[in-house]
Amino acid sequence: MTATLVQPSNPALRDPAWTGRLFWFIALLILLAPALVATEFRPWILLEPENLKVSSKFLADFFPPQTNTEFLLLIAKEAWRTIAIATAGTFLALVLAIPMTLISTRVLSISSLSGRMHLLPFAVRQVIRWILIILRSVPELIWALVFVRVVGLGPAAGVLAIGLTYSGMLGKVYTEILESGEHHVATNLMRNGSSRLQAFFYGVLPQNSTELTSYTVYRWECAIRASAVLGFVGAGGLGQQLDNSMRMFNGGEVATILIVFMLLVGLADLLSAWLRKVMQ
Amino acid sequence: MAQKGHAMMNSQANPWFRWNCSVCWVTLGLVLLTILSFWTLDLQLGRLFSVDSAKRMGRFLGELLSPDLRAIFLHKLWIAGLETLATSAVGTILAALFGLLLAIPASKSHANDPAHWRFLCRLVLNGLRSIPELVWAALILISAGLGPFAGTLALALHTTGVLGRLFSESIENAPQGAAQALRVQGVSESQVFLYATLPTIIPQLMSYTLYRWENNIRAAAVLGVVGGGGLGQMLAFHMGLFQMQETSSILIAIILLVVLVDTMSYIARRLMSR
Numbered sequence A: 001m002t003a004t005l006v007q008p009s010n011p012a013l014r015d016p017a018w019t020g021r022l023f024w025f026i027a028l029l030i031l032l033a034p035a036l037v038a039t040e041f042r043p044w045i046l047l048e049p050e051n052l053k054v055s056s057k058f059l060a061d062f063f064p065p066q067t068n069t070e071f072l073l074l075i076a077k078e079a080w081r082t083i084a085i086a087t088a089g090t091f092l093a094l095v096l097a098i099p100m101t102l103i104s105t106r107v108l109s110i111s112s113l114s115g116r117m118h119l120l121p122f123a124v125r126q127v128i129r130w131i132l133i134i135l136r137s138v139p140e141l142i143w144a145l146v147f148v149r150v151v152g153l154g155p156a157a158g159v160l161a162i163g164l165t166y167s168g169m170l171g172k173v174y175t176e177i178l179e180s181g182e183h184h185v186a187t188n189l190m191r192n193g194s195s196r197l198q199a200f201f202y203g204v205l206p207q208n209s210t211e212l213t214s215y216t217v218y219r220w221e222c223a224i225r226a227s228a229v230l231g232f233v234g235a236g237g238l239g240q241q242l243d244n245s246m247r248m249f250n251g252g253e254v255a256t257i258l259i260v261f262m263l264l265v266g267l268a269d270l271l272s273a274w275l276r277k278v279m280q
Numbered sequence B: 001m002a003q004k005g006h007a008m009m010n011s012q013a014n015p016w017f018r019w020n021c022s023v024c025w026v027t028l029g030l031v032l033l034t035i036l037s038f039w040t041l042d043l044q045l046g047r048l049f050s051v052d053s054a055k056r057m058g059r060f061l062g063e064l065l066s067p068d069l070r071a072i073f074l075h076k077l078w079i080a081g082l083e084t085l086a087t088s089a090v091g092t093i094l095a096a097l098f099g100l101l102l103a104i105p106a107s108k109s110h111a112n113d114p115a116h117w118r119f120l121c122r123l124v125l126n127g128l129r130s131i132p133e134l135v136w137a138a139l140i141l142i143s144a145g146l147g148p149f150a151g152t153l154a155l156a157l158h159t160t161g162v163l164g165r166l167f168s169e170s171i172e173n174a175p176q177g178a179a180q181a182l183r184v185q186g187v188s189e190s191q192v193f194l195y196a197t198l199p200t201i202i203p204q205l206m207s208y209t210l211y212r213w214e215n216n217i218r219a220a221a222v223l224g225v226v227g228g229g230g231l232g233q234m235l236a237f238h239m240g241l242f243q244m245q246e247t248s249s250i251l252i253a254i255i256l257l258v259v260l261v262d263t264m265s266y267i268a269r270r271l272m273s274r
Helices: A018-038 A043-047 A049-061 A069-104 A119-137 A140-151 A155-180 A184-191 A196-233 A238-247 A251-278 B002-009 B022-041 B051-064 B071-103 B118-130 B133-144 B148-172 B177-184 B189-226 B230-240 B244-273
Strands: none
Touching: A018 B071, A043 A049, A043 B133, A049 A251, A049 B133, A069 A119, A069 A155, A069 A196, A069 A238, A069 A251, A069 B022, A119 A155, A119 B244, A140 A155, A140 A196, A140 B051, A140 B189, A140 B230, A140 B244, A155 A196, A155 B022, A184 A196, A196 A238, A196 A251, A196 B133, A196 B189, A238 A251, A238 B133, A251 B022, A251 B118, A251 B133, B051 B244, B071 B118, B071 B148, B071 B189, B071 B230, B071 B244, B118 B148, B133 B148, B133 B189, B148 B189, B177 B189, B189 B230, B189 B244, B230 B244
């Protein structure tokens, strides 16, 4: 079909945007060059005979995966620990986030009912907001490293790490959800002399409860993914087992753990989607 | 909905618990799960809230407040920060390329597209995506050795899965007008993709890629902890040697980087949505 058409020899006639594309392609290459140097980007070292031998041996070990009963039981236990760390961490995050949300949300401000918010409540709200920002801007893995130092190896460090990071995220998103809704009911209640907690329970919570629960369930799903990884720094769960097996170059065990890991994440994904549907 | 109708029919009593109330059962399940979690975890809460642990925490925090600010160390920190940024950038660009390459066969671009490779490519993408960057990094260390290259590859593999899936969804949801017009003229599928589908979805692909880059900067700062180069590797190194002043400045650098990226993306989004 196209063979019968006469193709103009000048590329600019064939493709009007040709010069622009060429420019951006070259610009990208020039920008990328120093980055490639900085990341020591040398793919060919993967193909060096020595490396190739080690990695192919490791990969060949993947099959068959380790299925001995004792090991499977151990993995089942670690998988449960992963879920438990995520659940306990999310619970801790909730316990920390709810009071901070209640303090920091502008909807429940009594002084702003009549004009601008007073200076002291404004300052308190800003302080809480900054605390939330700090809590969530330290990645959970870093929190875990710190807590492993302070409370020792084990699940406690994982629970604390997830609890702190996620309380920052939950607190921020809860505040945003509450502030994006309709405020009339809450303001009316407070104008008529109800307390702030009453205004929250009768005016703010009912219209936002679905959104709040569905975000919490989504975070729980993320927490499962995170807690599986936290084991790498010694906070218990599947990650720790994976780290051990990898240090011993035991491909079969690594394969089993990876499969269990993918199943766990997939299951959490399905369960959280189902829960969010039921909670509607 | 059904429950509401039921409650309205026998309007006399509104019991606070009904056997067919799914929300109650789910709530009960979640409460049980939480209790079981705390019960089985052996958190040693006694030790956690002991005076000894409080002392250690206090000492740790005290040490964190005296960061190492020598010029020579700050220079090393700057280099590691750049390495983290470069890792995230290269990883994301590689992922965008490979993600697009996998997304094309993974999507059913029009109603008569047989899409033979769809299932296989989706499987590969899901596999890549469900293993976190950190696990990829630990796996790749075996063949690539310690350093930013392993981190870059790890980021690239995980992000390929994420971007590939997003890209294939946007290819499938792309407006069909221009593509159909070319297709009825007998233009080949690859040309239809290059001249009709790709130009219509490229803004969306760019915004997905930028969003992932933002995530990857944060991930790259952490990847080093298992040996993927950058700030994380420095952190693991100095923390392992109990050099608390250095650890403190690295922690501050990581927090600054994350806050900076968050602020930039917030400002960019504000500017673009205006």
